[in-house]
Amino acid sequence: MSKVSNGSAKTGHNGQSNGESAPIKPIYKRELVYHHIIWMPFVHLCGIYGLYLAVTAVQYKTIFFMDLMALFASFGTLCGAHRLWSHRSFKAKLPFQIILMVLSTLAFQSPAYEWARDHRLHHKYSDTDADPHNSRRGFFFSHIGWLMCRKHPEVKEKGKTIDVSDLDSDPLLQFQKKYYLLLGAFIWGLGPAYIPHWLWDEPLWSSWFVCVMLRYCVSLNTTFLINSAAHMYGMKPYDKSIVPVEAHMRHFLVGEGFHNYHHTFPMDYSASELGAIDTFNPATAFIDMFAAIGWAYDLKKPSNDVVKRRQTRCGDIHYSFRSRLSEQIVGLGKR
Ligand SMILES: [Zn+2]
Numbered sequence: 094m095s096k097v098s099n100g101s102a103k104t105g106h107n108g109q110s111n112g113e114s115a116p117i118k119p120i121y122k123r124e125l126v127y128h129h130i131i132w133m134p135f136v137h138l139c140g141i142y143g144l145y146l147a148v149t150a151v152q153y154k155t156i157f158f159m160d161l162m163a164l165f166a167s168f169g170t171l172c173g174a175h176r177l178w179s180h181r182s183f184k185a186k187l188p189f190q191i192i193l194m195v196l197s198t199l200a201f202q203s204p205a206y207e208w209a210r211d212h213r214l215h216h217k218y219s220d221t222d223a224d225p226h227n228s229r230r231g232f233f234f235s236h237i238g239w240l241m242c243r244k245h246p247e248v249k250e251k252g253k254t255i256d257v258s259d260l261d262s263d264p265l266l267q268f269q270k271k272y273y274l275l276l277g278a279f280i281w282g283l284g285p286a287y288i289p290h291w292l293w294d295e296p297l298w299s300s301w302f303v304c305v306m307l308r309y310c311v312s313l314n315t316t317f318l319i320n321s322a323a324h325m326y327g328m329k330p331y332d333k334s335i336v337p338v339e340a341h342m343r344h345f346l347v348g349e350g351f352h353n354y355h356h357t358f359p360m361d362y363s364a365s366e367l368g369a370i371d372t373f374n375p376a377t378a379f380i381d382m383f384a385a386i387g388w389a390y391d392l393k394k395p396s397n398d399v400v401k402r403r404q405t406r407c408g409d410i411h412y413s414f415r416s417r418l419s420e421q422i423v424g425l426g427k428r
Pocket residue numbers: 215319320324337352356
């Protein structure tokens with residue numbers, strides 16, 4: 094069933110004509126994607142059942158393994174699809190690229206090629222109709238609803254302006270894209286389900302629901318919250334003119350909730366203003382670890398001077414250091 098939508102308040106859709114020569118855009122008709130409308134609730138129901146098994150049935154080793162898989166999957170999305178392939182905020186030698194490709198398949202949030210292409214569009218046309226998860230269309234849409242309907246025509250139109258030539262010429266990303274479902278079946282699904290079964294006799298049924306479906310549910314929603322909550326609830330210390338915020342819940346978003354900073358300085362390899370520990374940013378620690386052995390290099394970070402100048406010009410200069418996790422814990426970061 095299709096439904097006519099007004100979409101975002103900012104850009105409009107039906108092209109009120111200012112004169113005879115002004116082009117009239119067609120009215121946007123929202124078209125639903127039924128397989129995602131079925132798949133997403135199914136994933137969440139399985140995740141809830143996985144949570145029930147995690148609390149009542151499985152061994153502690155299985156819980157630990159699930160946490161470990163969730164952490165490694167987050168490295169695939171955050172270090173790989175986001176900071177390396179979307180923003181090129183650091184460079185990686187081939188072995189590290191292969192590791193990140195495998196981990197991004199473990200996360201199973203679409204091939205890194207598509208993830209990076211859509212994310213570049215998200216940054217360039219943030220919070221407009223050309224943004225795939227435009228937060229001006231509400232929390233539900235930007236969180237998960239955008240996956241349940243066809244892309245807005247502006248997404249397709251403006252998508253043509255995004256340069257993805259580096260992604261097109263990357264053989265590793267093309268390989269992952271070509272064999273994504275096959276790779277995903279083993280790396281996202283069968284591997285994490287069978288390992289606890291083989292190594293410590295966890296029933297395969299429990300292992301599947303906890304280590305695959307519950308872990309997937311948590312991983313998806315963490316990413317979704319960066320598109321929804323981190324564009325809505327928080328502060329704007331670096332640039333008040335943009336929608337993304339330093340989210341109130343930033344320390345739960347594994348280093349990606351410092352979103353006003355990230356949209357202001359997208360080239361920062363840490364996606365946040367402070368270090369790995371100050372902001373609970375395990376993805377930064379992961380990149381730092383590979384930088385220490387030379388597999389990650391040319392890590393980009395704007396100087397304090399550049400950040401301060403931008404903060405003075407566009408944001409709130411008094412915000413400094415209110416992002417630290419330690420200050421959040423003792424209540425000093427509240428405002
Ligand atoms: Zn964003």
